[in-house]
Amino acid sequence: MGARGPARGPGVQVLSTRALNRAVLERQLLLRRVDLPVVAAVERLFGLNAQDPNLPYLALWSRLERFALRDLTAAVEDRSVVRSTLMRATQHMVTVPDFRLVRPALSPLLRRARRNAFGTRTTGVDLDALAAEAGELLAGGRVLTRPEVGRLLAARRPGSDAGALGWSVQYLRPVVHPAPSGTWNVRGATPFADAAWTGVRAEATLADLRLLVRRYLAAFGPASVADARVWSGIGGLREVFDGLRPELRVYADESGRELFDLPGAPLPDPGTPAPVRFLPDFDALLLAYSDRTRVMTGEIRGRVCVGAGVAATVLLDGTVAATWTRTRTEDTVTLTVQPMRPLPLADHTSIEAEATRLLAFTDPGVADRRVRLLPGP
Incomplete structure (x- = not known):
C-alpha cells in the first residue's frame, strides 16, 4: 500500500x-x-x-x-x-x-x-x-x-x-x-x-x-x-x-x-554499530513488513523467503548477509554458514565466534563442534 x-x-x-x-x-x-x-x-x-x-x-x-x-x-x-x-x-x-x-x-x-x-x-x-x-x-x-x-x-x-x-x-x-x-x-x-x-x-x-x-x-x-x-x-x-x-x-x-x-x-x-546475530527460521524481524528492505535486499529476500519457508539467517551490520544450517550426527555437530553476499574478511572471525557460541548453547554435550563458512557468491 x-x-x-x-x-x-x-x-x-x-x-x-x-x-x-x-x-x-x-x-x-x-x-x-x-x-x-x-x-x-x-x-x-x-x-x-x-x-x-x-x-x-x-x-x-x-x-x-x-x-x-x-x-x-x-x-x-x-x-x-x-x-x-x-x-x-x-x-x-x-x-x-x-x-x-x-x-x-x-x-x-x-x-x-x-x-x-x-x-x-x-x-x-x-x-x-x-x-x-x-x-x-x-x-x-x-x-x-x-x-x-x-x-x-x-x-x-x-x-x-x-x-x-x-x-x-x-x-x-x-x-x-x-x-x-x-x-x-x-x-x-x-x-x-x-x-x-x-x-x-x-x-x-x-x-x-x-x-x-x-x-x-x-x-x-x-x-x-x-x-x-x-x-x-x-x-x-x-x-x-x-x-x-x-x-x-x-x-x-x-x-x-x-x-x-x-x-x-x-x-x-543510524551509525550505531550492529553486532553479528544468528536468527532462526521464520524470525519475526524478516516477516514483520511488506517492504523488507530495512533488513534485506529484494534479491536476498527472494533467496531467503522461498514459498512458505523463511531460512535461518545471519545478520551482519544489521542486515541479512548469510543463511545457516545445523546438522548433527551421534558425535559431531556442524553449523554451516552460506553467504548471500560477499563478506569482508575482517568479519569472518566474528561470524565464526558467534556460530561457535551458538553451538555451545544448542549442543553442550557434543565435544566435536564445527563451524563451516562457505565461499561467498
Missing part, C-alpha cells in the same frame, strides 16, 4: 533505510543482548514464531544476556506464555495477556485460512456446532491431540474427514498447545487444550485493535499500514491507523511511503 496524503509534505521527517534498520534492531533487542526475564522479553518482542519448538529458544538466545533452555521451558510449563495459531495463521508463542489481545483480532483471518485449507474437505459441516463440540471434548482441562480431537468429531459425523475436522478446530476456537509441546526438541502430535482459562473473548473491540497497532509499532515501528497487515494478516487496519493518527508520529521512508510510530519511541543513531 502506498502512502496516503503528502507523506513528504512540510514537517514530515524522512527516515533512511539505515535509520529504520537501527530502529527495529533496537526494538527487537538485536543491537545488544539485554538482561530481561523471559516473559518480559516475549512481551517486549510481541511474540515469537514457534512453527518448530526450538525457534523461540534460538530467538531468545540471540537477544538475552543470560538465557538457558530451562528459562523458557519453565514459562511454558507454568503457562506464563502459550503457544497457539496466531499471526498469519501460523504458530506463535506469546504471553497470556497478548493472547487475550491478539486471538480475537485474528478470528476472521483464521476462519478464512481454515476455509482456504479445509473448506472443500468439510463441505456441509456445521462449523459452529463443530467448534462447540470441540469445546465439550476439551472441557474441564482435558488435553487431546489434534488427531484425537479429529477422530472423536468424525465419529459423530460418519463419512467425514477426521484430519480436516481436527485441523479446523484450531482455527474455529481459541486453543493452546500445552507443555511439553513447544518445548526444546519436543515434537510429535500437537495437543489441544481449551483456552477459556486465559480469559480470551470471542471478538475484538476497536480498543483492542488500537492497542494491537500500538503494540506492533512498539515492537517493529516505524511502519506502514501495509507492514502491519503483512505482519498480522488482519485486514481493515487503515481505519484503525487513521483513528490513531492524532496520537502517532508520522514519517516517510526514502520512497515516500507513509510510516507511523509511537511518540518517543527509540530511533537510534
